[in-house]
Structures are given as structure tokens and as C-alpha cells.
Amino acid sequence: MKIFKITFLCGLISVFLSGCSAGKQKTTKTDVKVTLDKNAVKIKESLKSLKVANGFPRNIPNGQNNWKLVGVKDWCSGFWPGVLWYDYEYTQDEEIRKAAEEFTEPIKTIAYSPADDHDIGFQVYCSFGNGYRLTGNPAYKKIMLAAADNLATLYNPNVGTILSWPSKKQYPHNTIIDNMMNLELLFWAAKNGGSKELYKIANSHAEVTMKHIVRPDSATYHLGSFDDKTGAFIKGYTHQGYADNSMWARGQTWGIYGFAIASRETGRKDFLETSIKLADHFLNRLPKDGIPFWDFDDPKIPNAPKDASAAAVAACGMLELSALIEDKNVKEKYINAAKNLIAILSSDVYLSNNKNNALLLHSTGHHPKNKEIDIPIVYADYYFMEALLRIKNLK
Template identity: 65%
Template sequence: MNLYLIMKGTVVFCVFLVVLMGVVRCHTSSNNEVKVDSKKILESNIIKIKEVVRTVVSSDTFPRTISPGNKEWECVGVRDWCSGFWPGVLWYAYEASGDAALKKEAERFTASLKEIAYTPAMDHDIGFQMLPSYGNGYRLTGNVEYKKILLAAADTLATLFNPNVGSIHSWPFKPQYPHNTIIDNMMNLELLFWAAKNGGEQRLYDIAESHAEVTMKYIVRPDYSAYHLVSLDDKSGAFIEGKAHQGYADESMWARGQTWGIYGFAIAYRETKRKDFLVTSMKMCDRFLERLPEDGIPFWDFDDPAIPNTPKDVSAAAVAACGMLELSGLVMEKTDQQRYYNAALKLLSILSTDKYTCGDENQAILTHSVGHMPKNSEIDVPIIYADYYYMEALLRLKKIEQDKIVE
């Protein structure tokens, strides 16, 4: 939903990238300025998305991943945590193109997710399911039915809040953790913040703020890396342990988790104006940037001892680019604005090369993402949320380019 925070200025980088099929325009000017032609990249992506639409017929199945050697998306059902990203990709494609046929497809897939708002919450992922779909749909169309469903979804998500702990119970289905909170959950708070501003109760804002505070206290470590999961006492809220779950080890720095924190705390600051949330986002971002490998794309976990012979995670880079663009519009110092904007642009320029795009190989836009390494699941493959956040970041850049023309 967050596409339009704008930062002004000149973006400076040393260019080492190649041109991909005329889609990415990266060149060196007299001041070594890197340019990413978001309009052309989006146009190319939209062509591919339209081709996929013809093959994904059933509106209650949603693209999620493509296994090695396959060309077409493998789909999941409504209750999968990734179900919202495909309708979200369609809404972004419609936003970029104005194509009525894409709008119709976005509406069709979005409608299938309605049940999530009105059935008991299974886990924290309601935000991931409803914001890309109904959230973008409402933003782009003003459909009052979408607003009603979003408000209901926020109320459903709020049922997982434990006031003794001060946070949402992320994974109720994991009984080994009395009350668990995961870093991913920071991204779902936006649904609660939005609802509180759009007709929902104040308690939704309070729940979101409290959850961010607990996450900041227990998940974010002193060096501004993050646990994936913390287990907390469900009666007292006391810290029990921090766990890796999807990372290499409990104390390692799982790349995508770090980017959920960067983006999530930036959103929390935007909504609350709490300076400690902004500082947390900035510090997590700085930690991420200082540990990036030479080619600029993170390995799936920064502490995997197999580095460099271990997979990269393009999805983490795409989420990070969105979080950095968000940050660049929130920080006050111009040097920080420029720094985060530059870093986001560099990530996008790298992602847009043939090393990380799929081309004609399969139906996805980006490749080389990692889902769950410890479970050997979705390793070094396209995953739908990488495409979603890549589209979001490109739309942000397109808006910036348009505003520069107006100036």
C-alpha cells in the first residue's frame, strides 16, 4: 500500500551493470549517476503478467513458487500466507498500465480472499493476505465493500493480541512456544494502523503500537540484527528464548527477517511518529547495508558459514528496497534521505539485470529467492513475494520520476 513517499535529490553511484534487453537503462553520466528506467521495466513486467493471467484460470488458486526446471507458477489456496501477493501484483500492474483487463483480474482474485476477514485467525499473516489484495484494491478504486472487508480483517487479526504480553500471537499452532512473536509480524501491523484511521476502533492502533514496542524490545538485538522468533511467557510477557526458525542459527542474521524489520519499523514510525521506531528502522537498515556482499544482493543468511557457496535471497533485496524508499521519505537529514534512496536504487538496478531476472525461462519476474532453507523448501527459486515487492519499489520510482518531470 505504501507507494508514494518521495525524496528529492541526485542519486550517485558507480555503475557496473549491463543493459538487459533494452529494459533497464543504467548508464554513467558525468557525475556517475545510476538511472533505472522504472517505466520501461514495468512495461516489460506487465507483458509477462498478462501472459500468466491466461494460465492461472481458477480465482481461488494463487501463484507462489516455481520449482527448478518448471516454467509455470505452482499455486496455493486461499489460506496460504502468500495468497495475497498475486492479486497484489495484478493491482500494481493495473496501476502502472491503466489496463481494465488487469483490473478485472485483480478484482477476481481479490474477491476470493474475503473469507479470511470473517473466519477465526489462524496466524498473523492476515496483513500479508489482505493488504496487497484488498488494501491496494481500495486505494486504487475506493470500493466501499473493500473498506468494509479490510476493517473486518483488522478486527480478526486483533483477536490474536495477548494483553498480558503486549503483542500478537504470531503462530498459535506452535504449542512449544507459549506465546511467540516473529519479526515478519511487523509488516502486518499496517492493517491495524490503517483500520484505526478509517473507521476502526482506537484499540487497533494501540495493539499495533504495543506489538511494535515488544518486538523492538525482545526481537531486535543490541547490534540491530534480529531473531526470527521470540518465545514469551503468555502470563507475564517475560522473555524465554530467541530462535532462528528460518535462519541459519538462533543468533544469526536471517536476511529477509532483517528487511521485514527495516520496512516494518519504518511504517510503525510513519503511523506513530515515535522516534525510537525510526531509529530502530535506520539502525537495522545500516546493519543490513554494512553486511551486504560485494555484488549487493544478500545471501539468505548473513552468517551462513558456507558463504559464498550458499544461495542469495532476492526477495530480501526487494523488501529492503521498499523499506529504504519508505525510510528516505521519513528521515529528516538530507544526507540520510539521499543515503537510503541511493541504496534502494542500487538494489533495484542490480535486481533488474539478467543475473536476477527470469526473462523467458519461466513465468516469474525475479529468480534466486529462498523461502525456508532449514526445511529445504523453495531454495534458489522464484517466489511471488519477491515479484510483489519489486513491483512496489518500481512504482515508487516511477512516481518520483514523474514528479521530477513536473518540477
């Protein structure tokens, strides 16, 4: 049945990618308000079965209705409070605000614990960052500044990047493309009372990533291994993609979004051009139904799982990118691409509706380890909500 639905949807929007490389896309429309209203009902319903003391939503296994929960140290802990903050931003519902505050509060331990990996940005910026943006709570600002300093302890000046996974001892120094998303916390802190060194660290990290982890074919490695003494690039690898030289979908979208943020914060045109290059390669390789498979080079395509989370991240990244581009036609190209992705995710093929407590179906987490395959995952919901609000607020 799922294959039939996706095939049918494909027939409806087969024009999606026509003219993509020329920057002239036909836009599949969706009523953003209707989708946000549906999401608001679903989020409030989900809260009935969730308590802060029990943990944070991460995924919903096949055949189940409720979220599988994880602890505060899990890299996904910040996404659920982020979903709540986005929902509060839309609804102004004080019950949702209270829940957002309750689920945000425990994450402050991340700011004051030794840095285990690069995910501090995902954990703290998605929760406290959105909370501070919407409330101006000075306590949130203090925690975010502490978290930025904590993340900076993983920086290796010999390499010029943040060490992503200290636990992976097989690499002298590793940096993953996901880490581009965590630089926003450092850029923010440098502008809001933190050390100016945080800006330098973030700028250097983006520069080295651009030079070595973005490949000549306009795709990205998942992981770059470096000599921790000399900084020399050793080799590019994958962990969650199909192969070292394949195009892992979510990694590509972390790059699109991350380099757009880096360009916004630094004004560097080379970061902007990198984001554009990654976005164009992503769009040019999208399948006809408009949503990426988990890896663009999986030989099992078209019988490979999709990754709705990659589509949601890509939409956010392209909306961020569009705001940096002056040329009206090019700007509209990325806005329309983002709208198309969100329209498809808002269809009955990808919306959870009555199936379970998530917003979106069909995400893929770690395919090589057979983990989180074709199920709802919380970061898909987070970036889906972000993209919907971005589209709603477009002028």
C-alpha cells in the same frame, strides 16, 4: 553459468557499497519504465495460464515454467492480486483490473474466518488494501476493517504482542519479526472507522518487538518466545534463518520496513531510529554484488543461495524510511540504496525474462527445511513491483 554471471555483475558494480556507512553511495541506474513495461508483458502472459478457481501463485519450481498454486489460506495468497493491482496502477489496463478484482475477491474469507496466524495482513492488505487504494470500493473497506478485527483477536495484553503462530505449541507465546508488516492493517483500520484499540495494539506490538526481538548487534531474531502469563521474554530463536543468533536476510528487511511503517503511523522517533539501525546494519553487511545471501552468516557463503525477495523488501523499506527523514544527505543515502537494489534486480542475472512466468529469479523461502531454494517466489515479485512504482513516483 550462474556463478559467472553474478561474478561479472559484481565487477560492474563493485563500487555499490563504497561510502555506504558515510551515506554517499554511487547509484547503479536502471530505466524503471523499461522494467515496468517488461513486467507488464510478463504478467499479462502469466494470466493466460491462471484461473481463480485453481488457486494463487506461490513459486515456480526449478525446471518449470508455470506457477505452483496454493489455496486462499496460504500466507502468500494476497501477493498475486497485489501484483495485479500494482500492474493496473502502472498500465491502467482494464483487463488487468478485472483480473485483480477476480483474484482479490476469494480472499475475503480470511476476514471472516477464525484467525489461524498473523498473516492476515499479508493476505488482506496486499490484495484488498491495494484495491481499495486504487478504486475506493466501499466493499473492500468493510472487508479490511473486519480483517483488522480478526487479526486483533491474536493479541495477548499480558505480552503486548500479537501471537504469530498459534500452532507452535512449544512456545507459550511467540512473536516473529515478519509480524511487523501486518501492523499496517491495524494502523489503517484505526484511522478508517475501526476501533482506536487497534492503534494501541499495533503500537504496543512494535514497542515490545523493538525491545526484545531487535538484538543489540542491530540484527533481529526471527522469533521471540514470551511467557504468556507474565509477558517476560524467554528467548530468541530462528526458524527460517541459519541459527538463532545469525542474521536471516528477509527477517532483517521485514524489520526495516515494519519499523518505518510504525514510525510513520505513530510519529515515534525510537521506531524510526530502529528502522535506521536495521537498515544500516543490512547495508554494511551486503556482499559486493549488492544482493544478500539468504542468511548473512551461512558458513557456506559465497556458495550459499541468494534471496532476491529480501532485496526487494529492503528497497521498499528504505524508500519508506527515506520519506521520514529530513536530512537531505541521509534521505538520499536510503533512496540511492533502494535504487541500487532495484537496478541489480532489474539486470539479466535476476530478471526472469524468458525463463518462466515469474518476474524475478533467485529467491529463498525456508532454507532449513530445504523448501523454495533459489527459485522464483511470488512475494519477491510483489515487493519488486512496489519498489519500482515507488521509485517511478519519487519527486
